[in-house]
Amino acid sequence: MAGKDIDKLVKLVAKLPSLGARSSRRIVLQLLQKRDTLFLPLIEALTDVANNVKTCEICGNFDTQSPCSICEDEKRKNGILCVVQDVADLWAMERVSFFKGKYHILGGILSALDGVTPEDLNIESMLARVTEEEISEVILALPATVDGQITAHYLTARLKDSNVKVSTLAQGIPMGAELDYMDEGTIQLAVNSRKVVGE
Amino acid sequence: MAGKDIDKLVKLVAKLPSLGARSSRRIVLQLLQKRDTLFLPLIEALTDVANNVKTCEICGNFDTQSPCSICEDEKRKNGILCVVQDVADLWAMERVSFFKGKYHILGGILSALDGVTPEDLNIESMLARVTEEEISEVILALPATVDGQITAHYLTARLKDSNVKVSTLAQGIPMGAELDYMDEGTIQLAVNSRKVVGE
Numbered sequence: 001m002a003g004k005d006i007d008k009l010v011k012l013v014a015k016l017p018s019l020g021a022r023s024s025r026r027i028v029l030q031l032l033q034k035r036d037t038l039f040l041p042l043i044e045a046l047t048d049v050a051n052n053v054k055t056c057e058i059c060g061n062f063d064t065q066s067p068c069s070i071c072e073d074e075k076r077k078n079g080i081l082c083v084v085q086d087v088a089d090l091w092a093m094e095r096v097s098f099f100k101g102k103y104h105i106l107g108g109i110l111s112a113l114d115g116v117t118p119e120d121l122n123i124e125s126m127l128a129r130v131t132e133e134e135i136s137e138v139i140l141a142l143p144a145t146v147d148g149q150i151t152a153h154y155l156t157a158r159l160k161d162s163n164v165k166v167s168t169l170a171q172g173i174p175m176g177a178e179l180d181y182m183d184e185g186t187i188q189l190a191v192n193s194r195k196v197v198g199e
Numbered sequence: 200m201a202g203k204d205i206d207k208l209v210k211l212v213a214k215l216p217s218l219g220a221r222s223s224r225r226i227v228l229q230l231l232q233k234r235d236t237l238f239l240p241l242i243e244a245l246t247d248v249a250n251n252v253k254t255c256e257i258c259g260n261f262d263t264q265s266p267c268s269i270c271e272d273e274k275r276k277n278g279i280l281c282v283v284q285d286v287a288d289l290w291a292m293e294r295v296s297f298f299k300g301k302y303h304i305l306g307g308i309l310s311a312l313d314g315v316t317p318e319d320l321n322i323e324s325m326l327a328r329v330t331e332e333e334i335s336e337v338i339l340a341l342p343a344t345v346d347g348q349i350t351a352h353y354l355t356a357r358l359k360d361s362n363v364k365v366s367t368l369a370q371g372i373p374m375g376a377e378l379d380y381m382d383e384g385t386i387q388l389a390v391n392s393r394k395v396v397g398e
Contacts, residue, residue, distance in 0.1 A: 003251075003252060003261070003262045003263045003268070004263075005244070005247045005248045005251050005252060005263055006248055006252060006261065006262075008244050008247075009244040009245060009247070009248050012237070012240060012241050012244050013241070015237060016226045016229060016230075016237075017222070017225045017226055017229050018218070018222040018225060018226070019217070019218075019222075019226075023216070023217040023218075025287070025290060026216045026217060026287070027215045027216055027217070027218075028248070029261075029285075029286055029287050029290075030215060030216050031215075031245075031248075032248070032252060032261050032286075033286075035249070038211070038214060038215075039245075039249055040249060041211060042211050042212070042245070043242065043245050043246055043249060045204070045207050045208040045211050046208060046230075046238075046241070046242050046245070047242055048204045048207075048208070049204045049205055049208050049227070049230075049231070050234070050238055050239060050242060052202075052204050053202060053204060053205060053231060062202070062205065062228075062231050063202045063205075064202040064203075064204055065202075069202070086228075087228055087231070087232075088224070088225070088228050091224060091228075
């Protein structure tokens with residue numbers, strides 16, 4: 001290939017999630033071919049984010065300010081705290097523009113396999129917030145996996161003394177899905193958690 | 200989401216080939232989470248390439264020098280010129296580390312549909328090089344598409360007066376392929392261009 005600089009860049013870009021050697025080469029070529037419309041603006045945007053974005057000291061979100069704009073937002077002080085695994089899940093919740101409380105990022109979930117213990121997660125700071133911010137309900141928006149459910153159980157036990165309402169996301173058939181394509185576990189769960197029409 | 204800077208970056212990254220909104224968000228999150236090992240090195244590598252890489256004035260390759268290291272390489276002065284569509288195809292040829300001549304990048308191929316005429320391609324500079332660099336053979340390594348073949352025919356006609364040997368890449372069944380999965384055109388071509396065993 002051409003030049004050490006380009007090789008180095010191709011290797012670095014290939015490390016990004018969902019990219020490999022082939023797509024990385026295509027991206028670098030595209031950048032070189034669109035220098036003014038794509039390459040230079042991208043470097044500027046990356047530098048801006050690297051310089052300006054920090055981790056929120058309260059919830060763990062990424063923002064240009066700490067505390068982040070969600071934690072600072074007076075309108076969101078409704079006593080509901082949504083506990084998520086990571087920033088990606090916070091962004092997913094925010095894309096729905098439906099939830100109007102605050103967030104707390106655990107920084108992962110308990111995992112015997114990966115050796116993640118309660119000490120590795122932001123649990124103490126969550127318990128402190130529940131008391132300090134007069135939280136009335138904690139929504140555990142954790143993954144619907146075994147580890148996610150174990151984490152939810154553990155957090156529920158830890159929250160017992162706080163006298164706070166604890167809820168988890170509803171599980172069942174996702175919107176638009178065909179029963180035929182659903183796994184047995186989901187169907188069984190959806191039948192068990194069936195809702196009476198009109199309730 | 201969090202912050203204008205991040206939103207802007209996510210939108211820019213999503214413009215890169217083979218990426219969309221979802222993978223772009225994952226990439227930006229990954230960068231923020233691996234600031235020192237990935238984010239800052241990536242910005243440095245991008246800046247290096249943006250500052251140092253230029254287009255070779257002779258062949259059109261991207262390199263930190265112009266003429267590029269391939270054009271400057273005395274060992275590659277073997278009188279064979281490989282004509283390719285773009286830099287991606289030059290890189291593909293170089294990955295094989297087999298071809299030891301020089302390259303010429305056309306900057307595209309003739310296309311009635313896209314309105315690409317001979318004037319849009321680096322054809323005059325190719326003809327000039329054939330004379331100046333005492334080229335004995337021109338390999339037309341162009342795509343095996345209709346437009347690619349039309350371009351090859353056009354270039355062959357233009358090269359007629361130069362008294363140079365013109366060749367194209369062999370066409371047939373690619374290595375490791377099952378006949379069952381090949382299209383009829385390729386099979387017919389492979390039968391027509393069949394080789395006598397032992398020749």
